Amino acid sequence: MNKPSFASEKSAFEIFLDFALYIILALMIIVVIVIEPSFLSMDNMWKILAQASTRGILALGVAGMIVLAGTDLSAGRILGCGAAISASLLQSVTYASRMYKGITEPLPLWIPLVLSIIVCVAFCLLNGFGVAKLHMHAFIISLGTQLIAYGALCLYIDSQEGGAQPLATLDDRYLNLVNGKVFGVVPNLVIFLAICAIVMWFVWNKTTLGKNMFAIGGNPEAAAVSGVNVAKNIMLIYLVAGILYGIAAFLEAGRIQSVTTQTGTNYDLDAISGCVIGGVSFSGGVGTIPGVLIGVIILQVINYSLYYLGVNAYLQYIIKGLIIILAVAIDVRKYIAKK
Amino acid sequence: MDENKYVLEMTDIEKQFPGVKALDHAMLKLRPGTVHALMGENGAGKSTLMKCLFGIYKADGGTILIDGKETNFTGPKNALDNGVAMVHQELNQVLKRSVMENIWLGRFPKKYGLISHKQMYDETKKVFDELDIPVNPKMIIGKLSVSQRQMVEIAKAVSYNAKILVLDEPTSSLTQEEVEHLFVIINKLRARGVAMVYISHKMEEILRISDEVTIMRDGKWIATEDAKDLTTDKIIQLMVGRELTDRFPPKTNVPGEVVLEVNHLTGKYMPSCIDVSFQLRKGEILGVAGLVGSRRTEILETIFGIAHHESGEIIKDGKKVNNRSSRDAIKNGFAMLTEERRATGIFGGMSINFNSVIANLKGYKKAFWLSSKKMKEDTQWVIDSMRVKTPTQKTHIKTLSGGNQQKVILGRWLLTKPDILLLDEPTRGIDVGAKYEIYQLIIDLANEGKSVIVVSSEMPELLGICDRIMVMSNGHLSGILDIEDATQEEIMRLAAQYV
Numbered sequence: 008m009n010k011p012s013f014a015s016e017k018s019a020f021e022i023f024l025d026f027a028l029y030i031i032l033a034l035m036i037i038v039v040i041v042i043e044p045s046f047l048s049m050d051n052m053w054k055i056l057a058q059a060s061t062r063g064i065l066a067l068g069v070a071g072m073i074v075l076a077g078t079d080l081s082a083g084r085i086l087g088c089g090a091a092i093s094a095s096l097l098q099s100v101t102y103a104s105r106m107y108k109g110i111t112e113p114l115p116l117w118i119p120l121v122l123s124i125i126v127c128v129a130f131c132l133l134n135g136f137g138v139a140k141l142h143m144h145a146f147i148i149s150l151g152t153q154l155i156a157y158g159a160l161c162l163y164i165d166s167q168e169g170g171a172q173p174l175a176t177l178d179d180r181y182l183n184l185v186n187g188k189v190f191g192v193v194p195n196l197v198i199f200l201a202i203c204a205i206v207m208w209f210v211w212n213k214t215t216l217g218k219n220m221f222a223i224g225g226n227p228e229a230a231a232v233s234g235v236n237v238a239k240n241i242m243l244i245y246l247v248a249g250i251l252y253g254i255a256a257f258l259e260a261g262r263i264q265s266v267t268t269q270t271g272t273n274y275d276l277d278a279i280s281g282c283v284i285g286g287v288s289f290s291g292g293v294g295t296i297p298g299v300l301i302g303v304i305i306l307q308v309i310n311y312s313l314y315y316l317g318v319n320a321y322l323q324y325i326i327k328g329l330i331i332i333l334a335v336a337i338d339v340r341k342y343i344a345k346k
Numbered sequence: 347m348d349e350n351k352y353v354l355e356m357t358d359i360e361k362q363f364p365g366v367k368a369l370d371h372a373m374l375k376l377r378p379g380t381v382h383a384l385m386g387e388n389g390a391g392k393s394t395l396m397k398c399l400f401g402i403y404k405a406d407g408g409t410i411l412i413d414g415k416e417t418n419f420t421g422p423k424n425a426l427d428n429g430v431a432m433v434h435q436e437l438n439q440v441l442k443r444s445v446m447e448n449i450w451l452g453r454f455p456k457k458y459g460l461i462s463h464k465q466m467y468d469e470t471k472k473v474f475d476e477l478d479i480p481v482n483p484k485m486i487i488g489k490l491s492v493s494q495r496q497m498v499e500i501a502k503a504v505s506y507n508a509k510i511l512v513l514d515e516p517t518s519s520l521t522q523e524e525v526e527h528l529f530v531i532i533n534k535l536r537a538r539g540v541a542m543v544y545i546s547h548k549m550e551e552i553l554r555i556s557d558e559v560t561i562m563r564d565g566k567w568i569a570t571e572d573a574k575d576l577t578t579d580k581i582i583q584l585m586v587g588r589e590l591t592d593r594f595p596p597k598t599n600v601p602g603e604v605v606l607e608v609n610h611l612t613g614k615y616m617p618s619c620i621d622v623s624f625q626l627r628k629g630e631i632l633g634v635a636g637l638v639g640s641r642r643t644e645i646l647e648t649i650f651g652i653a654h655h656e657s658g659e660i661i662k663d664g665k666k667v668n669n670r671s672s673r674d675a676i677k678n679g680f681a682m683l684t685e686e687r688r689a690t691g692i693f694g695g696m697s698i699n700f701n702s703v704i705a706n707l708k709g710y711k712k713a714f715w716l717s718s719k720k721m722k723e724d725t726q727w728v729i730d731s732m733r734v735k736t737p738t739q740k741t742h743i744k745t746l747s748g749g750n751q752q753k754v755i756l757g758r759w760l761l762t763k764p765d766i767l768l769l770d771e772p773t774r775g776i777d778v779g780a781k782y783e784i785y786q787l788i789i790d791l792a793n794e795g796k797s798v799i800v801v802s803s804e805m806p807e808l809l810g811i812c813d814r815i816m817v818m819s820n821g822h823l824s825g826i827l828d829i830e831d832a833t834q835e836e837i838m839r840l841a842a843q844y845v
Contacts, residue, residue: 213715215707221696222704228690232652233705233758234676292695 027337028286028298032305035330039312046315053194059307060196061086061262063300064255066278066285067207068131068248070299073282074224075244076291077138077145080275081153082252085130087160087271089123089256094174094266095163096122102176106167113178124253128246130156135245139238153275161268175265185261199258200300203251208296210247220244225292281306284334286341305334352411353378353541354430354510359398359408361391361565368394369405373567374560376510379539381532383552383573386562387585387777392545395562396512400425400432412510423452431503432512437495441488446470448487449502473501477531493524500531504540511535512543517551518775521638522838529555547777549578563587586779593778594810595785599792601630601813606766606797611648611658618644618653620821626766626799629792633808634801635837636818642801643685645818646768650682651675662766676705681759685770685801687748691755694744698736699725701743701754706761728757733783749780756787767791770801785811805834820844 023030040047065082072079096119098105100112130152137148165171187195211217219240222230231237260266285302287294309330313323354376361369369391376382386392398405401419410417412430419425422432439448446466447454455465470483479497487495496516503511513532517525532555535542544556552559553573560570561584568584582593606626613619619641626632634642647653649660651669660667662678669675675682684690693701702725703710709724710716725739732753736746743751752772759767772788773781788811792798802808808815809832816826817840824843827836 209715213718215711215716218700218704218707218716221700222693225693225695226690229684229693230704232650232672232682232684232690234671234673234762235704236671236673292693 021341024337024341027340028284028301028305028334031334031337032301032308035305035308035312039308039316043316046312049192051311051315053192053197055307055311056200056304057194057196057262058311059303060194060200061255061259062274062277062281062307063200063303064203064251064258065274066281066299066303067203067296068251068255069275069278070282070285070287070294070296071211071220071244071248072134072145073279073287073289074220074291074294075138075145075241076224076227076289078279078289079134079145079149079248081130081134081149081156082248082278083271083274083276084153084156084160085127085249085252085271086256086259086274087266087268088130088156088163089127089253090260090263090266090270091160091163091174092126093119093123093257094177094260097178097181097260098174099176099178104167104169104172105176106174108168113180116181116184120253120257123257124250127252127256128249131245131249131252132242135242138245139241157268160270164266164268171268173265173267174260177261177264181261182264185258196258196262199254203254204296204300207247207251211296216240216243216247221292277306278303280331284331284338286338288339306331351378352376353413354399355409355411355414356395356399357409357411359395359410360406361394361398361403362406368565369398370565371567372408372562372565373570374543375570376541376543377558378509378541379536380557381536381542381544381555383544383546383556383559384562385546385552385559385581385585386568387779390562390585390777391565392562393514394565396432396514396543396545399430399512426503426506426508429507429509430512431506431508431510433496433499433503433514433516435515435518437492437499439487439495439499441486443487444483445481445485445487445490445498446483448498449473449483449505469505470501473505477501477504477534479531491524493520493528496520496528497531500535504535508540510541510543512545514545515547516544517546517548525551549581552581553578561585582778593782593806595782595789597789597811597813599629599631599789599813601792602628602795604628605663607661608649609659609661611645611660612656613641613644613648614654614656617641617821619648619818619823621658622818622823623658624816624823624826626797627813628797629795630814631788631792631798631800631812633812633815634799634818635805635808635815636841638803639820640818640841641821642818643770644821646682646770646799646801649675650680650768652682676762676764679763679765680768681705681762681764681766682768683752683755683759683770683772685774687751687755687774692743692751695742697740698729698734698743698746698754699739702728702758702761705758709761724761728754728761731760732757732787747777747780749776749783752776752780752784753787756784760791765796767796767798768801769798771803772800773802773804773807781807805837808832808837809834817841817843 065086069079069082095106096114100110134149134152137143138145185195189195189198219235222235223237223240227237281303282299284305285298287299309327313326352375356374359369359372372391372395374395384392394403397403399410401421401424449470450466454461456462467483474481479501481490481494481498516528520528532542546552553576556573558570559573559576561568561581563585604625605628609623611619611622622645636642644653648655651671651674667678669678699721703721707716710720722739728734729736734750734753736750743754773784776784788798800812812829814826814828815832815837817824817837819841822844824840
């Protein structure tokens with residue numbers, strides 16, 4: 008018999024690759040601090056995390072679809088719809104040009120949250136149905152859904168008495184819930200992100216659904232032979248994503264405090280970039296929750312620090328693009344078969 | 347011809363990978379106009395040696411002489427340009443393009459800077475005619491059979507005027523008839539003075555087609571002998587480095603009462619099985635023989651519910667079962683090992699642990715989550731009882747050898763506690779030593795009272811481990827032979843009955 012050939016020792020370069028994302032994140036922060044020492048403050052760090060929170064929750068949903076070897080181009084527009092529902096139902100009851108003049112007593116906060124989730128889940132199940140039952144590529148079905156969601160959002164916002172005006176002047180309880188801080192330090196948004204991430208880590212690593220998701224993403228044929236109900240599990244992953252979108256939408260409306268037809272634009276691309284930077288492979292079957300979080304945070308650090316350093320807004324796009332390409336180029340080295 | 351003249355001399359080739367010496371003074375000397383078989387178990391270093399020749403790997407030591415000149419290719423393209431070509435076991439072709447475009451890819455004949463399709467067609471046709479390959483150069487390559495695609499690949503090498511041609515497991519998916527055609531082509535090339543390296547596990551073929559045989563073991567050169575001086579047993583002995591008196595373990599299982607009855611089973615979407623009826627006993631190993639395309643796999647798929655059936659019934663333990671999906675089948679006590687291990691068996695990028703438990707997740711459910719402890723215990727059971735060689739449970743399955751991967755998948759199915767195992771080509775692409783272990787596992791399972799159906803293209807394997815062999819021919823069941831009456835000739839006769 009041949010000797011077992013197990014490559015166990017890792018070279019320094021391989022170890023570097025394993026931690027590349029964290030090193031990139033650290034380097035970016037150090038560079039910014041060197042240029043502008045005032046960047047280094049707890050306040051800024053919490054601010055970055057809070058800004059990353061809603062997109063992070065969105066990305067947690069998108070990541071599941073990417074692990075299934077799909078994607079979701081409609082996440083941003085779906086979030087827009089959920090945000091519009093949440094904001095319209097939670098406008099201050101004393102605000103004269105609120106959307107629902109019939110609401111004179113403040114609604115319990117959970118009602119808009121649940122409605123937001125229902126709307127987002129409905130759109131996600133449409134995507135899921137396309138992928139699981141109609142066997143469309145997620146790119147195509149979500150391209151269509153994205154337009155439908157955008158149209159629905161515009162119609163909804165335009166249906167106000169005064170025409171298409173931003174949904175603003177929101178209820179104080181809502182704003183406090185979203186923008187408050189625990190002990191005056193940790194933003195509630197960060198707490199919400201952390202809770203969603205922990206729950207999702209659990210779903211991905213400790214449940215049948217999670218195992219099945221990796222199986223379907225890694226080898227759908229083998230999954231089917233192994234008795235995995237492929238269509239049902241795909242639908243469930245989309246359902247979970249819908250719930251996360253609904254939560255993200257509810258929080259985002261409260262965070263930006265004014266919902267328009269443009270709310271959510273390009274959030275899907277940010278979420279996808281975050282996932283990809285975080286090592287979720289587009290070829291399916293590979294990804295981790297901590298990776299997604301790091302990816303989203305890296306993206307937000309880029310955003311915030313470029314803004315903080317006062318870099319020209321157009322130049323910001325170019326730098327952001329380059330950093331995304333660089334980060335992913337380094338990260339994929341890990342998976343390239345060495346010869 | 348000068349007897350001592352070699353077209354290729356690889357001497358003292360060494361290659362070190364982290365943790366293992368893949369090649370240790372490996373040697374291969376090739377004469378023009380001969381077929382040189384390169385043999386050894388999986389992991390013996392055959393493909394590593396070839397990769398060093400083609401410059402895919404860089405050897406750590408040793409010399410490669412081609413026509414007496416030291417050569418170090420930078421890659422397959424560089425080798426091809428210098429007349430050294432390889433036909434891979436898994437053909438890398440642009441499936442949606444035509445045959446001739448595949449042959450001329452990277453060096454399209456041009457006229458006034460534009461591609462000349464006429465010249466491309468004419469030259470392709472010329473090579474095809476010379477080699478007697480009945481393929482239209484304008485066909486889309488994906489529509490050809492595997493054997494035709496392989497011939498196209500050989501023709502491509504010829505069009506490069508290759509003087510050295512490496513054939514890696516060329517017959518692994520060919521029918522007997524196709525193998526004969528391939529041999530005709532190989533003989534033509536031999537007559538033209540092409541030197542061929544023939545990598546295969548099939549002893550009978552090697553003894554028939556090759557002039558010389560080089561045997562490798564553990565990355566080392568073991569022997570080079572004239573094929574006419576060798577026998578199957580001698581080769582195996584050299585390959586495994588020990589006397590292998592029997593290729594098959596002793597048969598100890600005793601079939602009991604009938605547990606499965608398949609009556610008039612016909613698949614819904616043709617090609618599939620047509621009106622197939624048979625019975626399976628407890629503790630019995632039933633072989634399924636037939637040519638490629640005789641729809642042996644389809645029988646298993648239809649029983650297992652991953653292919654729909656049009657009519658017929660399956661009765662297990664006296665009760666009618668209806669497997670409409672693999673989930674139903676698993677629930678009803680069936681398990682299926684698929685033919686294409688990589689495509690439909692393993693989850694390559696996932697751990698041994700994941701690969702072991704994935705078909706049995708129900709067994710680990712606690713409230714909302716899965717019990718990691720139980721999954722680890724079961725994975726350890728798979729590793730121990732199947733004798734899987736792996737450093738840890740977390741090792742990615744794709745880094746294991748084919749035999750060990752197969753053992754993990756067999757273990758995966760045993761965790762679901764099946765009564766009936768459907769095994770489709772359980773030893774494909776597995777080396778001799780590991781094959782023996784798989785045979786032993788199958789017989790052990792039968793001893794435990796499980797019933798096994800084995801589909802295999804290797805007749806000696808079926809004759810070695812089965813109690814009965816049913817022969818398929820073009821979707822029909824053409825006969826069931828008791829092992830005492832079964833011979834290769836009888837099986838071939840039945841296999842050709844409906845063709």
